[in-house]
Amino acid sequence: MAKLSKENRIKVCELLSEEYPEAKCALDYDSEYHLLVAVMLSAQTTDVSVNKVTPRLFSLAPDAYAMCALSQEEIEEVIRQIGLYRNKAKNILAMSRVLCAEYDGKVPGNYEELVALPGVGRKxxxxxxxxxxxxxxxxxxxxxFRLANRIGLTQEKDVLKTEEALMKALPKESWVIMHHALIFHGRNCCTARNPACSRCCIEEYCKKNGL
Ligand code: SF4
Structure with a gap:
């Protein structure tokens, strides 16, 4: 696995940010609480399918207190089109109960408190x-994960190490933009099975690791 020089990592950042100026979170939400619920629902499913079930869920549960008033079965019924819906309903209810009991129904804004909530991981x-x-x-x-290591921004074999290595490899001010740009590039050009290298904006720099 080859790795890019610092100079070329910066170049890749610039080119991908220019390529996807519209790159942003594709989940629909209108509050910190609804964002947290939407991200929990998005595990192992597409943002598009999450956006199909959240309007009804969010109207039934505008906040954590209203979510706690629903039963797990009622939540399951609303989200049953998406994968792992039983487990997700259970976690959303448990997470909402902790928010109501310990945080006045609000989402905490720090990492340690967030990952301590039921069903909330690093991502x-x-x-x-x-x-x-x-x-x-x-x-x-x-x-x-796929693009960072394929391009050569990092040289890691698991998600956690890739996250830590990316933070070292990229300027901090570019982290959020690069997160979105890599996702857009992974969906639109550098797909898992069929990367379109001939029309890729960073082909000149990419190490194409594993291809
Ligand atoms: S050159 Fe190919 S492998 Fe590299 S980022 Fe572009 S599409 Fe992916």
Missing amino acids: TANVVLAEAFGQQRIAVDTHV
Whole structure:
């Protein structure tokens, strides 16, 4: 696995940010609480399918207190089109109960408290901190993991190490932008099975590790 020089990592950042100026969180939400619920629902499913079920869920549960008034079965009924819906309903209810019991129904704005909530992992916490609290974070999903190592921004074999290595490899002010740009590039050009290198904006620099 080859790694890019610092100079070329910066160049890749510039080119990808220019390529995807519209790159942003694709989940629909109108509050910190609804963002947290949407990100929890998005595990192992697409943002598009999450956006199909959240309008009804959010109207039934405008806040954590209203969510706690629903039964797990009622939540399951609303989200049953998406994968792992039983487990997700259970976690959303448990997470909402902790918010009501310990945080006045509000979402905490720091990493340690977020990952201590039921069903909230590193990726979810990082997305919430970046989107709702304006912090520079890199959440590593399947696209970010594949592209970071394929391009040569990092040389790691697991998600956690990739997250740590990306934070060292990229300027902090670019973390949120690069998180979104890598996801957009992974969906639109550098797909898992069929990367379109001939029309890729960073082909000149990419190490194409594993291809
Ligand atoms: S050159 Fe190919 S492998 Fe590298 S980022 Fe572009 S599409 Fe992906």
